[in-house]
Each structure stands twice: as C-alpha cells, then as structure tokens.
Amino acid sequence: MSNLLTIFLAGILTENMILSKFLGICPFLGVSKKVNTAFSMSLAVIVVMLISTLVTYPIYAYILVPAGREYLQTIVFILIIAALVQFIEMALKRYMPPLYNALGIYLPLITTNCAVLGITLLHFTKELNYLEAIFNALGAGVGFMVAMVLFAGVRQRIESADIPKVLQGLPITLISAAIVALSFLGFAGIVG
C-alpha cells in the first residue's frame, strides 16, 4: 500500500510530467492562460491517461511481449490512444453533454499529447505491475494538473504586472516556466 502511495506522490512531485520530464509542454504553454481552462484540460488529461493505461498495459503484456515485438509499443500505443480519445469524445457527447462541453475542445488536443503517450511507455521502463501502473498514471495526471493550474495562476499574475517591453508575451512566460520548474526541483529526493 505504501508502495502505491509512493508511486502516486512521485508522479505528482519528483517525477512531474511537465516540470521534470518535460513532456506535454505544448498544453503547458498553450492552454495555461486561465486557471479554469487549465483545470478542464488537466481533467481531460487525467481521464485519458488513466483509461489509456488501463487499455495499453494488457495489450503490451499479453500481445506484444508473447509475440516478442515489444518495439512496436510506440506505434501501437499511438493507434490505441487516438482511437480511445475519439471513443471517449463520442461517449461523452452522447451520455454526458455538460462534461463534453467542459472538456470538448481539449479532448482532440490530447489525442497526440506526448505526456499521455509518455506515461503509457514509462510504465514499462520502470517495470511496474498493473496496479502500480494505474497509480503511476493517476499520479502523473494529478501532477500534470498541479503544474498546469500553478502555472496558469502565475500567468494570470504576470498579466497584470508591469513587464519590460522586450520580455512581454512569450519570453516572460518561458522564464516563469523555468522558475516554476526550478521550484519543483526542490522536491527531489523526498519520495521515490
């Protein structure tokens, strides 16, 4: 049990997808202008990470490994995640329209998100079992949300700050992203 908790916390703090693995940088810079959009985007990421882990892990363990074709994981996982996201989108549109409206535009963006593909591949380099992989995915998803929401908060503050003209826009965003990432370096060693 403590092992699972460790994996979960490590996913949020020390092995944060965005701030220490540098995966999923595109939404980190693209969808972090407002706290609530960052929040909905991250919710969608958590859902997709969890479901794609649930699906891709058995396929890897019971199809690719027995066939001795582990190297196919990237292309197979891309296929599965893309189809899965499409499926989730359809299901949400049909059964949960309010949730679809909240996540709707972010779901297609996640189809090709490197953080989602990254987490499904990283389970195997870390040699986790199925249950551990699920917690790892959950932790990574929550970590993604923490990074997104924190950074969106920082950006909202920046918007009202008096910034030198040369740094306005993207430069100050990248500098503050670096500072937020540095602050997460402080967690190194506390878990995992």
Place this chain on the structure above:
Amino acid sequence: MQIVLPIIIVSVIGILLGVGLSFACVLMHVPSNKKIRDVRATLPGANCGACGYSGCDGYAEAVANGEAEPNKCTPGGEATAKALSELLGVSVSTVPKTAVVTCDGSCDKVQNEHLYSGISTCKAASMMFGGPSSCKFGCIGLGDCVKVCPYNCITVENGVAVIDRCKCVGCGMCASVCPKGIISLHNADYHHIVKCSNTQKGAVAKKACSTACIGCTKCEKVCEFGAVKVTNNLAVIDDEKCTGCGKCAEACPSKCIKV
C-alpha cells in the same frame, strides 16, 4: 519473414479499432441540430471573428440557441442579418459599418523625424520613438492593416492607409491591428469624417502635420445639428447626427474634415 508478424499485429489492431469506432459512431450518434446547420449555411463563412465568437460555427450555435443577436455578422451585413431573422422569425435592425482611417498625414504633410530601417511593420516602427513621422498620432504607412485585411480593400497611398469604402465590409480586423488605433468603424453611409487623430494643442499639432486638427472649434460652432464636438483638441463628428451639409468642411482652416 521477420516483418510479417509486426504487420499483422498492427493491422489487426488498427482494423479492430476502426470497426469499433465506426460501430460506436452509429451507436452513439447525436442528431446535430438542424437549426444550427441552417444558420451556419446562411453565414458567409469568413471566420473573421468580428461577431466576437470563435468563427462562424460558434456564432451559428449562439444564434440558433437565441444567445446572440442575428445582426452581429459584419461581413454578411444587412443581407445576412435579414436572412437570419427570417430563418429565426425575429425582427432585427442593422446599420452596416465601414472602417475609416482617421489620418490624412501623407508624405507631403508630415516630415520624417528619423529614418526607420528596422522590421517593416507598423507595430515594430511605432515602438521606436512612436514611429518615424513627426506626428506621433498618425498613420505610419507600413501597412499592418493592408496585410490583415481579408478583403484586400486597404492600400497605402503616399504614406497613409486608405480604405476602399465600396469594398470594406466593416469586419474591424484592421482596427484591431493598428498600433496607433487610428482606424475606427463608422456607419457605412457616413458623410464627413475628421481625418486626424492628433490630440495635442493646436500649435504643436500644426507643427507636426500641416493638415492636423488644431481644435479651433470653428466646425463645432458652424454645425447646425450639434454633430461636431471638440474634445482634447480634436474634433469628432457624430455619424448619427451629421446630415452631410458640409459646412464644417468649409469652415475648417486646416482642411482636415473630408467626405
């Protein structure tokens, strides 16, 4: 033969997913609203965003749901608004708009204070001491508006942007990119416009540009309809009140009121 197994694995998974998705598509089909489709078909489809929604699709949905007025589409103008109001069965009033450059400071009327040789956009030039021209309020003439206009109706003539009134649909894209903020939307049937944006005091403005509005209030006094107001040393004509009598243009000493 090494390659056969991977091909089989990937294609079988691909086919399964494809079949699964197409079944899901049929099973979970959501009937899209016919009203939204009809509204979308009526719109011009320029996706300019002048209505304030994310493209024509977003606006169509808002109109169909009754969240937006049907007269927000500037490129479509009166015709679209009428078609939409017929489609939805609501009445609506529209005044078509057109963009106007409120500056007439062509090369013979203003002097260059410095020679600008940086990036050739108005935005970049205006960051350098407010632009090369002696008038810091006027048109820079590097054509940011020309590049952004989806209808190709702006040209730079003799250093000043000129908008073709006949071609302009009033989407307001040019107004949003002009770093000097001298492009504004007026009623398409406007009569007279003060072609100056300089709010400096008369003598200073006159020094910067020979056709600057000096805020003498002669136009304000001569107007019988109360359409002209001078605020901040700059005359502004109210489109709604102006009848086009042209007395202000005659009275103007620096000839900055134009048709």
